[in-house]
Amino acid sequence: MSGTATSPAQSVAFVRATPAQVLPPPASMVGVVGWMRQNLFSSPANTVLTLAMALLTLWVLPGFISFLITDAVWSGADREACIARNGVVPGACWAFVRDRLNFFIYGFYPIDQRWRVDLFFLLGAIGVAWMLWQKAPRRDIGFYYFVLVLPIVSFFLLSGSSILGLAPVDTARWGGLMVTLVVAGVGIVASLPLGILLALGRRSKLPVVKFFSVLFIEFVRGVPLITVLFMANTMLPLFLPDDITVDKLLRALVGIGLFASAYMAEVVRAGLQALPKGQYEGAMAMGLGYWQMMRLIILPQALKITIPNIVNTYIGLFKDTSLLLIVGIFDFLKAIETARVDPQWAAPTTSATGYAFAAIVYFIFCYGMAVYARSMERRLSVGDKR
């Protein structure tokens, strides 16, 4: 090699001058077969695992599909449609859900007043869409609509007002999905500002403020929600003067709101801690006071990076509203519980159908929020990518 000036290709006859044709990858490495070899059968252990999982899927999935869809009873007036025929138990009794759907949504709300609930759903949907859709016009107005206009309008719409000519409807008659959404909505709207205040209090330099904030947060986070609800239900009336009676639903709302705000405080605190110290120092160097600094510099950044965690807290809050049934509030799950033991629909699969329906409804709401949180996370990380 060394010392020769001529290139190898010229001096040695058997070295080719042009690059060899690239051969296609072997058939077993591309397409469906290749994908399967890579992802399902890459090693003997993996093959065994795949086969075991495939068997499990084949064992579980057809049962699910036949129960929920193919063997299900879709229409009927009462239990006759869903009882066993010739010793064969049919699948899910969707006729039961169809029959009781209005009960699941409105509870005992007067039938001729249910348009008010529908309007509430519509207004709520507008608010949610306005807040979540990134390209919506005037999202600043949307924010005030969501946290101020919507709660007040909904309150008068649902409970009634003589000025607007709406008949009063006692909260004892509220029920079903409507109550679940009202409680979740109030929790969502109330817990964020309370949580921010508590988080700021916990990071405050004033010892008394810090002490009360830590005490409240650690106390609430250390006990189960159900004891907080029991406390709101049985102890709140004791703590208030004799002449003030608090509505049962309101008591539960106070309990859920306080509980959620303690968790929210920790989420917000994590966001505050994630900001570099320079942001605080920069704001102070600009001569901003504490509240100006928080409102203009710190909170916008801290809340932005915690949006995914805030939404996760909301998912937990939404699921936690189901605990209201234990303290006797007629929420969505309670409506299912009541309807499934109704003798008119007593059939072998009524309970399972009711729970399946409840699971689907809760899943749609919670999974929707989870997907939104994930998309936000992706959007937010775009700006930080280098």
Add this chain to the structure above:
Amino acid sequence: MAVQDASATRLADKPPKVAFWNDPVKRGYLFQAILFLVVAFLIYEAAANAIENMRKQNIASGFGFWNVTAGFDIGQRLIEYSNTSTYGRAFWVGLLNTLLVASIGIVLATFLGFVIGIARLSRNWLVQKIATVYVELIRNTPLLLQLLFWYNAVLKALPEVRNSAALPGGSFLNNRGLFMPDPTFGENFRFVVLAFVLGVIGCFIYGRWAKKRQDETGAQAHYLPVAIGLILLLPLLVYFLAGQPMTLTYPNLGRFNIQGGLQIFPEFVALVVGLVIYTAAFIAEVVRAGIQAVSRGQTEASYALGLKPGPTLDLVVIPQAMRVIIPPLTSQYLNLTKNSSLAVAIGYPDLVQVFTGTVLNQTGQAVEVIAITMLVYLTISLSTSLLMNWYNSRKALVER
């Protein structure tokens, strides 16, 4: 010059006079004083109202009810209890039932959660998808709904007593629970227990010795066979040497009920199954996040050193991932313990069901009963947090 200097220092000594509402220090004191007064006033008002209201409603106060006969029965109990026992005794029964569910649930949920968490990162497409579906499905539906489903739709749908399903080993399964042979321990059983304790201690000592030897010479010890031998085989050997000091009482299937045997209540099973399946989904996410937090370079470096995938996971990835996993894992354990209070919805006699439910209804002493219940959960939560902070500070990465 000198005069000027003196006046300058005097100026620096004396800050300009500002109104007290513009002085952040004084304003801070004022604000704190107001906050303190408001909170104190609220507490005072609440207490005064409570005393007044309780007097009007003739509710007794104080903890005198603790030694009063309870007069109700509790199905599942770990300690002696009958309807002539006191409320205080009922409290302990409930507390022990809560701790039983929590400890069994934590062990099983950890196991299931780690399996699913690792499955979510599997390179096997099918395994990964099944784990993902599991996690999404479970995490996005309420625990209470799942508990009601397990209890009302699955366990209550089991056959009635007379059609009990006979399981191998003399057990029966029906909608009143699982009936298993009840072991009675003889006099000599203490030797078996002693052998077990010695086995555990021996295992510990062997582990220390093996680690020391490996640090010094590099020779690896066969830890697992020794552990199995000491913890399982040794007590088993002693059991047979001591003349099998254990007799089983088999459940007897009658026409309407089952006599004898150890009954595992459906409420208990539903609660454990529900809590384990729910919490495992969250633990799986914690484990996944922890493993993903270990950078790829660590795995690649380990492969470059010639370690196989198994030891790489064992020796390189898991130890580093555990640092990230432990804090959120602890909060999942606490969540499981707190969530066990949902037992009240399916009638499992835990602390909340027995104490905040039945005892509160019978005595009407809401303030005392709820305060005690909250105190118990607070003690569990805060002591676990302290323990875990201590553990965490020991395990935390020591940086340069």
